Amino acid sequence: MSEPRIAAAIVTMNKRDALLTLLARLGEEQIPAFVTTNACSDGTPDAVRAAFPAVTVLESAHNLGGTGGFNCAMLAALDVQPRYLALIDDDALPDRGCLAQLADFLDAHPDHVLAVPAIHIASRPAWLQETGGDVCFDREVAVESWNRFRENEGLPAHLEIGYGSACTLLVRADAVQRVGVMDWNYFLFYDDVDWCLRLRDAVGRMSAQDQQAA
16 A cells, blocks of 8 residues: 555544544545544444444543544554644544645645644634644743634634644654654643644644634
């Protein structure tokens, strides 16, 4: 099998139907997927194997959290030697072509280590959940999400960001091999923020693109 341009790393826990919708979208775009199932009780592993036999399922009897689940999926995905890894939440749904456009941006900007799309709220598609953000330890609340809960109007084509959300995130695979996966000491929150800071410090800049994931 030829080395894919993008491979997807996904973690899920009892969101079978949303996950199957996401996997169908990735299948349309011929993006191989690696899924960690965290102590699922809704039949997710069997449903994925039945509907998408080419998807790699990493079935865990224990809840590894978002961090552990993403890390296991990323390490498995690296075996197929993709150029980019896409981290995607199980209930996110990138627009058709979104991941390819993020990859095009990184192809054209070798000084950037990762790119994320504008994240929209699925129930209110015109409204943003965030466009990445930044971290400043001089503030009382160090982590700040940008453009949170505002309409997507007047945004530039891309923003330089300090971190991107693992809701949907495209990162250079060779950077992951160099820096490593997320810190296993995290379970869920701020794992992506910490990881982005380490990637930025070691490798390069980051960008949020005016593409959409919900």
